[in-house]
Amino acid sequence: MPIKHFGVMSVFNLGFTLTVVMLGTMVLGILGGVLGTLLVLRRQALMGDALSHATLPGVMLAFMLFATRSLEVLLIGAFLSASVAYGLMLLIKRHTLLQWDAAMALMLAGFFGFGQWLLSIIQRQGTAAQAGLSRFIFGQAATMLREDVIRLTVVSAVMLIILIGLLKEFKTAVFDPDFFSSLGRSAPGIEWLLRGMTLVFIVLGIRLVGVVLISALLIAPVLTAQQWSVRFHRVLLLSAFIGGVSGLVGTYLSATRANVPTGPVIVFVLGLLFLISILVAPKEGLLRKSFEWHRLKRTLTLYAPLIHLYEQPEGTLRLEDVVRYEVQGYVLKDQDQWRLTAKGEAKVKAMKKVILDES
Amino acid sequence: MNLDILAVALVTAVATSLIGVFLVLRKLSMMTDAIAHTVLLGIVLMFLWVRDLNSPWLVFGATLSGLFTVWLIETLRRVRFVKEDAAIGMVMTMLFSVAILLLSTRLRRTHLHVETVLLGQLEFVMFERTTLPWIGSWPTSLVILSGVLVANVLFLGFFYKEYKVLSFDRTLAHVLGFSPWLLHYLFMTLISLTSVAAFNAVGAILVIAFMVGPVMSARLLTHRLPRLVALTLIVAVFNTLMGYLIAFRWDLNTAASMATMTLLSFLAILIAAPKQGLLSRLWQHHQQTHTIHMLTLITHLKHHEQDDNVAVESNPNTLYEHFNWPQRKTQKLIHRSQKHGYIEQKDAIIRVSPKGWQFYAHATRTL
Numbered sequence: 001m002p003i004k005h006f007g008v009m010s011v012f013n014l015g016f017t018l019t020v021v022m023l024g025t026m027v028l029g030i031l032g033g034v035l036g037t038l039l040v041l042r043r044q045a046l047m048g049d050a051l052s053h054a055t056l057p058g059v060m061l062a063f064m065l066f067a068t069r070s071l072e073v074l075l076i077g078a079f080l081s082a083s084v085a086y087g088l089m090l091l092i093k094r095h096t097l098l099q100w101d102a103a104m105a106l107m108l109a110g111f112f113g114f115g116q117w118l119l120s121i122i123q124r125q126g127t128a129a130q131a132g133l134s135r136f137i138f139g140q141a142a143t144m145l146r147e148d149v150i151r152l153t154v155v156s157a158v159m160l161i162i163l164i165g166l167l168k169e170f171k172t173a174v175f176d177p178d179f180f181s182s183l184g185r186s187a188p189g190i191e192w193l194l195r196g197m198t199l200v201f202i203v204l205g206i207r208l209v210g211v212v213l214i215s216a217l218l219i220a221p222v223l224t225a226q227q228w229s230v231r232f233h234r235v236l237l238l239s240a241f242i243g244g245v246s247g248l249v250g251t252y253l254s255a256t257r258a259n260v261p262t263g264p265v266i267v268f269v270l271g272l273l274f275l276i277s278i279l280v281a282p283k284e285g286l287l288r289k290s291f292e293w294h295r296l297k298r299t300l301t302l303y304a305p306l307i308h309l310y311e312q313p314e315g316t317l318r319l320e321d322v323v324r325y326e327v328q329g330y331v332l333k334d335q336d337q338w339r340l341t342a343k344g345e346a347k348v349k350a351m352k353k354v355i356l357d358e359s
Numbered sequence: 360m361n362l363d364i365l366a367v368a369l370v371t372a373v374a375t376s377l378i379g380v381f382l383v384l385r386k387l388s389m390m391t392d393a394i395a396h397t398v399l400l401g402i403v404l405m406f407l408w409v410r411d412l413n414s415p416w417l418v419f420g421a422t423l424s425g426l427f428t429v430w431l432i433e434t435l436r437r438v439r440f441v442k443e444d445a446a447i448g449m450v451m452t453m454l455f456s457v458a459i460l461l462l463s464t465r466l467r468r469t470h471l472h473v474e475t476v477l478l479g480q481l482e483f484v485m486f487e488r489t490t491l492p493w494i495g496s497w498p499t500s501l502v503i504l505s506g507v508l509v510a511n512v513l514f515l516g517f518f519y520k521e522y523k524v525l526s527f528d529r530t531l532a533h534v535l536g537f538s539p540w541l542l543h544y545l546f547m548t549l550i551s552l553t554s555v556a557a558f559n560a561v562g563a564i565l566v567i568a569f570m571v572g573p574v575m576s577a578r579l580l581t582h583r584l585p586r587l588v589a590l591t592l593i594v595a596v597f598n599t600l601m602g603y604l605i606a607f608r609w610d611l612n613t614a615a616s617m618a619t620m621t622l623l624s625f626l627a628i629l630i631a632a633p634k635q636g637l638l639s640r641l642w643q644h645h646q647q648t649h650t651i652h653m654l655t656l657i658t659h660l661k662h663h664e665q666d667d668n669v670a671v672e673s674n675p676n677t678l679y680e681h682f683n684w685p686q687r688k689t690q691k692l693i694h695r696s697q698k699h700g701y702i703e704q705k706d707a708i709i710r711v712s713p714k715g716w717q718f719y720a721h722a723t724r725t726l
Contacts, residue, residue, distance in 0.1 A: 040442070043442055043445075044444070045442070045444040045445040045447075045448045046389055046444045048448070049392070049451075053564065091629075092629065095637055095640055096579060096629070097635065098575055098578055098579070099383065099386055099388070101386055101388045102383045102386075102388040102571055102575055103575070104388070104389065105388035105389055105392055105570075105571045106567075106568065106571045106572050106575055106621075106622070106625060108392065108567065109392075109564055109565055109566075109567035109568035109571065109572075110568045110572060110618060110619070110621055110625070111622065112564050112565070112568075112618070113564070113565045113614070113615045113617070113618020113619050113621070113622065114615070114618065114619045115615075116565070116612055116614075116615035116618070117611060117615035117616050117618070119612070119615075120611040120612035120615055121609075121611060124609075124610060124611065212396065212455060213452050213455065215448050215452060216449070216452035216456070218448075219445050219448040219452070220449055220452065222445070223439075223441055223445060223449055226441075227439070257464075259463055259464065259467060260460065260463055260464060261459065261463055263456070263459075264455075264456035264457075264463070265456075265460065267452050267455075267456035268453075268456050268457065268460060270453075271452075271456065271457075274449070274453075278439065284439075
């Protein structure tokens with residue numbers, strides 16, 4: 001039964017289910033933004049992608065062993081199998097000469113294939129309850145129940161509290177693990193905490209956006225936020241904000257149109273925000289850059305003769321330039337020779353500095 | 360037993376694992392992951408254009424979108440200073456989400472499904488057939504994949520030397536006058552083409568296992584490039600045959616079964632490989648610990664050989680106090696050294712034997 005008046009959302013007259021799902025994806029987006037900031041800075045951005053694919057065999061095994069579709073059981077299975085995959089990756093990294101990215105790719109695809117293989121066993125047995133399992137691959141936010149959202153929100157809130165409470169520790173460990181260790185704190189401990197939380201995040205999130213796209217929630221908000229600022233705390237806040245907004249807007253867009261899956265829409269919204277940020281970001285944005293470039297070009301065509309005069313004090317100037325410069329107070333006639341005034345020299349130095357910065 | 364399926368599987372495995380050798384050596388595994396996902400966008404866009412699932416334009420468009428992915432990732436990295444892994448994750452998910460959105464809105468009534476794209480449909484390859492002059496009717500996938508295999512073999516055979524240099528020493532490649540940029544994009548075209556050709560049979564995700572898995576197993580067995588290529592192909596064929604047999608016997612998903620075998624054979628080799636395997640490493644570690652401990656004992660005995668209180672320092676029963684080690688550990692060490700014949704005991708004093716001196720001299724020289 002739809003309840004029309006539910007908190008702030010009642011302004012939009014959204015149904016109760018949609019409101020609940022939107023809240024869920026928003027919370028997930030916020031958590032993804034915060035966690036992703038740490039992961040991207042730690043250069044483990046692709047961790048999410050590898051781990052999410054590796055959850056599949058766990059889900060299938062849990063289903064086969066316990067013959068249940070109870071979400072808790074399946075999620076625990078997912079968590080365990082992603083942990084095993086991660087453990088294997090660390091093992092390979094530590095004890096062999098194989099590259100980390102290759103290990104990641106193999107575990108990603110191998111575990112996914114194994115999960116697929118288990119799924120084909122389940123399908124052969126023809127259990128009636130198999131239908132929901134493929135949802136884990138592509139995600140389906142629309143089927144979230146109130147209990148799902150409550151669990152998601154509680155777990156996310158706990159993780160956010162841990163993250164915020166230990167923010168100083170995380171920040172130091174991310175930027176300078178050696179310094180962090182020298183303070184007598186456990187850098188591996190923080191590392192393991194981050195890994196554990198990433199696992200939990202992925203296990204919670206695959207149900208909403210699916211295994212392929214979950215890593216976007218960890219990467220895209222951060223890269224977007226990084227276009228606007230380079231300060232850790234600002235990137236963190238912005239990234240959480242962008243993640244939350246994308247979750248909210250994406251879910252709304254997908255719910256109001258038929259047959260549009262939620263995950264891709266959220267990721268699409270994230271992509272749009274990223275593109276917009278690249279264009280209009282105040283310092284590094286492409287628009288600002290091209291504007292500055294044109295202004296520099298104009299300044300140079302107008303005032304290049306001033307630079308020549310600065311480099312060669314005996315040089316001459318063309319009449320039309322001289323008239324303009326004298327009016328603007330950049331040059332002064334001194335015994336048949338045009339000389340730069342103090343203002344003119346300042347102008348030349350400023351231009352030179354801009355040119356140096358640009359090149 | 361359906362030989363068409365087996366043939367497609369074998370050709371896929373050989374074509375993908377061959378290119379996988381250079382891909383893993385050049386550290387492009389995750390880049391390939393991105394390509395394998397984003398070829399979907401190329402296929403979808405081309406399908407919207409030509410409206411035919413078997414058109415060669417689909418392969419063309421998908422290969423182009425793979426290249427576009429590589430270019431986008433590198434541009435993002437160069438211009439916006441985004442780290443490579445973050446750029447890969449960003450571009451991959453964005454293009455993939457656009458493809459899924461197009462699929463679920465514009466192409467709902469066609470039989471181009473996300474499931475088939477991601478997971479492949481090896482079981483159905485024999486239904487799409489192409490008739491070729493002289494050799495008759497063959498599954499379309501087999502024809503395309505064989506073409507790609509030939510292209511891979513020719514290309515890698517022709518540029519073997521260049522890619523060898525480029526894989527191991529990029530700077531040298533530059534100095535020798537090869538264009539790393541051109542070679543890189545040629546290679547990426549090849550990867551893209553191979554993923555596109557293979558994804559119809561095994562899907563976009565499993566193709567990565569076929570590319571990366573065999574070469575990683577082979578890498579644990581050898582360091583020589585020619586041997587690496589040979590072993591990779593052997594492992595790939597073994598995985599395919601085993602996977603196919605298992606799938607056939609119990610009527611399971613063939614591609615997934617092959618991927619599972621890839622994972623299992625890698626794990627088996629990881630554990631049991633003669634030099635780089637985990638068991639062998641554990642054993643080596645064990646041996647090293649023993650050697651170091653025996654050397655410590657001999658050094659101690661040597662130090663106190665001419666000592667006045669040699670009776671105290673070299674007494675096997677109190678030795679553990681001088682080492683500050685647990686008593687049991689020290690006793691075991693003395694037993695082991697005696698068994699090797701490195702020390703001799705006389706009247707509660709242990710001394711280094713001639714054999715022990717030899718061992719000591721040899722070990723200290725090689726350390």
